[in-house]
Amino acid sequence: AQSVTQLGSHVSVSEGALVLLRCNYSSSVPPYLFWYVQYPNQGLQLLLKYTSAATLVKGINGFEAEFKKSETSFHLTKPSAHMSDAAEYFCAVSAARGGSYIPTFGRGTSLIVHP
Amino acid sequence: EAQVTQNPRYLITVTGKKLTVTCPQNMNHEYMSWYRQDPGLGLRQIYYSMNVEVTDKGDVPEGYKVSRKEKRNFPLILESPSPNQTSLYFCASRRTGIFSSGNTIYFGEGSWLTVV
Numbered sequence: 001a002q003s004v005t006q007l008g009s010h011v012s013v014s015e016g017a018l019v020l021l022r023c024n025y026s027s028s029v030p031p032y033l034f035w036y037v038q039y040p041n042q043g044l045q046l047l048l049k050y051t052s053a054a055t056l057v058k059g060i061n062g063f064e065a066e067f068k069k070s071e072t073s074f075h076l077t078k079p080s081a082h083m084s085d086a087a088e089y090f091c092a093v094s095a096a097r098g099g100s101y102i103p104t105f106g107r108g109t110s111l112i113v114h115p
Numbered sequence: 116e117a118q119v120t121q122n123p124r125y126l127i128t129v130t131g132k133k134l135t136v137t138c139p140q141n142m143n144h145e146y147m148s149w150y151r152q153d154p155g156l157g158l159r160q161i162y163y164s165m166n167v168e169v170t171d172k173g174d175v176p177e178g179y180k181v182s183r184k185e186k187r188n189f190p191l192i193l194e195s196p197s198p199n200q201t202s203l204y205f206c207a208s209r210r211t212g213i214f215s216s217g218n219t220i221y222f223g224e225g226s227w228l229t230v231v
Binding site: 009046 | 119150155156157160205207209220223224
């Protein structure tokens with residue numbers, strides 16, 4: 001079975017500080033990994049995804065994530081937090097189930113940005 | 116514009132009164148799925164469908180039914196809603212095919228359901 005673990009249900013940073021949201025996965029085959037963002041009262045939208053090309057993936061709004069196979073991690077970072085980054089962030093892995101790739105989501109991390 | 120549309124967006128209903136949440140998408144996607152989102156539990160998959168007339172249970176299917184009679188729509192049915200089904204529900208879709216595991220999943224804006 002495939003799974004995703006997001007460390008920390010809440011992460012609090014000051015505006016301008018580094019953002020680091022952690023995601024570890026388990027997979028018996030090379031995974032496809034995603035980060036989605038959910039702004040208040042909205043659905044989820046894709047932030048970035050890893051599909052076995054470059055291990056450092058750049059996404060929208062200055063976010064990036066690095067795939068580290070040895071650590072089974074796909075942590076999300078942003079050098080300088082902005083107030084508008086306050087949202088819920090979900091890590092997901094695309095998992096094979098019965099020959100089809102079914103996405104599995106982590107429990108989410110709420111990013112709080114202080115002025 | 117690519118869209119997954121959920122209707123209704125907000126609903127308060129009473130225990131036992133059947134309700135249906137529709138989910139049309141305009142991207143001709145084969146794969147569709149329903150999730151519920153609860154505090155501290157993240158997104159949990161209820162049902163998914165790989166194509167017309169092909170549906171399968173997700174992680175929390177109890178109390179729900181789905182139907183995929185046409186490609187564009189994947190309604191979620193609560194035959195006899197109970198208060199523990201009060202939640203925020205999301206419909207999602209994705210294109211399938213070769214290399215589909217890396218395809219982006221598109222989400223609707225969510226449906227807030229309250230069962231009293």
